[in-house]
Amino acid sequence: MNAESSLAIDAQGIARRFGARWYLRGVSLQVRPGEVVGLAGANGSGKTTFLRVLATLLKPNAGAAWVYGHDVTRAADDVRRHVGFLAHTAGLYEDLTALENLRFAAEMLGRSPDGLEASLDRVGLAHVAANRVRGFSAGMQRRLALARLMLVRPRLLLLDEPYANLDAAGIDIMNAVIAEVRNAGGAALLVLHELAPAAGMLDRVLTLIDGRIAAEEHGPAANAPPAASTLALASPAGAR
Amino acid sequence: MAWREDLRRVRVIAWKDITTERRSKAGFNSVVALAVTILVLFGFALGPEAQALRDAAAGAMWLAALFAGVLAFNRSFQVELESGAIEPLLLYPGSRWTILAGKLLANALFVGLMLAIVVIVGVTLFQVAIPKAWPSLLGLFALGAVGLVVLGTFYAAMSSRTRAREVLLPLLLFPMLVPVLLAAISGSKALLTGDLMHEAGAWIRLLIAYDIIFVAATLLAFEHVIEA
């Protein structure tokens, strides 16, 4: 699949191990433009690993994946131009100011340094633009990471537990960004521990158990808190 | 215009490293302090007789710079690992070698400054007379510093991500730097004692060859080593 495909994410049989332990045992899924998909699962189920494979941070041991038609292993740079990735850790330079962190990102991306103050304002950090990141709370660092991610002008958002450490205002900002990308024809894949903050945003929720996709829920059911049926799936005896 | 993009990335990364190190307070000052301390200890170990000190001056200065330098090299990647900044860094599209090149420039600046201070202190402590051939000496020191920085930075990219970074970097680096140390110390000694310009020339040529070979080798190998 070389030409620009119509799928935001097309993953086939992605498998990945660390040492002797297989974290992903053949994950296949597809996300279309305009979709916001949630990926749920217990700790250690491989959700973060899968996201990092899509973000080109990890190479899969087996299987293949394409982001808008670009192979994540062979056309990694093309993938990176379209993807906004938010990790657990903010990955900021603590001795630089918020504005300097953004300026570094802008220059690395080849973007002009104008409009960075506006980006900070959008995530509610305009008042600390000249402060060093070292003093920031986890929520503030998250917001700055979000502002940096938007500099890419991504068509696909890969967010790892995006609502962690955010207060209500932060959650609103996060959802606004996701909505903006979706409305512009992009897509988003969210790794989630709990579904409540994403209420109303998700089109689908996929559940990952033991490195494989075990369940899928659509529509309004996707935005409900974890149902008894999902909990049943999480136990070894459960099966659909 | 891929070249201009690459050069911009190199410049931006070098600026970022220099700025974060300058502001960290812990870094550069302690590295220099350590180098001077080591120099003084060498003085105790080798002196107090003036001639013995003069003979050992070149060796003591380079070893002090080396031992303190390994701290600087690990730190240049520490800043990326501390808050997980290495991941966003790898996600900017573009050539990977630019990351190494930027860090090489920043480390060359720091090691160069440290070496300058080490030389000033060393020349005083070890009672060395400044020779007529001091421009050649300067060139020799610059070339030797490049040799240190190139392999030091490259190996630190790996060692800083392992469990035993403090001991692994010296273990990997020191044997590989034997040619640099021999060339720099023997060449410095020759120039400081004012004789055999012929000898120093050969050492300088060796350093030039070493620097060119390993700058090229590290820039080529870096992208394979930086990905997880």
Added chain:
Amino acid sequence: MNETAATMNVPRSRAWSLFGVFAFVALIAAQAYAVLTWWVWEARLTSTLVLFMIFVGYLALRSFVDDPQQRAQWSAAVGAFGAINVPIVYMSVRWWRTIHQIQSSPSTMDSAYVLGLRTNAIAFLLIMIYFIRRRYELARLRRATELIADAAALGGM
């Protein structure tokens, strides 16, 4: 599988480790030729010592990296750099020595020893080549077994 590149590196680095073992054995054997002193800063001896130290660093790196793919990549780089450095180390140590002493070579040794020295050197080389080939094959087999085990673990995809 996406691992063919890494697959090649593992047996190669095992072969390199065997080379290092031979370097150490050669060092010990070289003592047999030293008549008067336990250690002398002779060019070949010293270079071999430095090479051995480079090898120790290589082993240390391998022991601290768990992920096989990363270990293969890093070993390849460090091994290649060590190999590039071999002639440079030798040249620099030799220049360092020639200022003070002439090094011992076949032309400076008693002719009675020359034949023995040369025969031993060739024999050593042949043995080393044989062992390295066997080690390489063994490592390839081990790697193939590992890959089969991986495929089994993923089974039913």
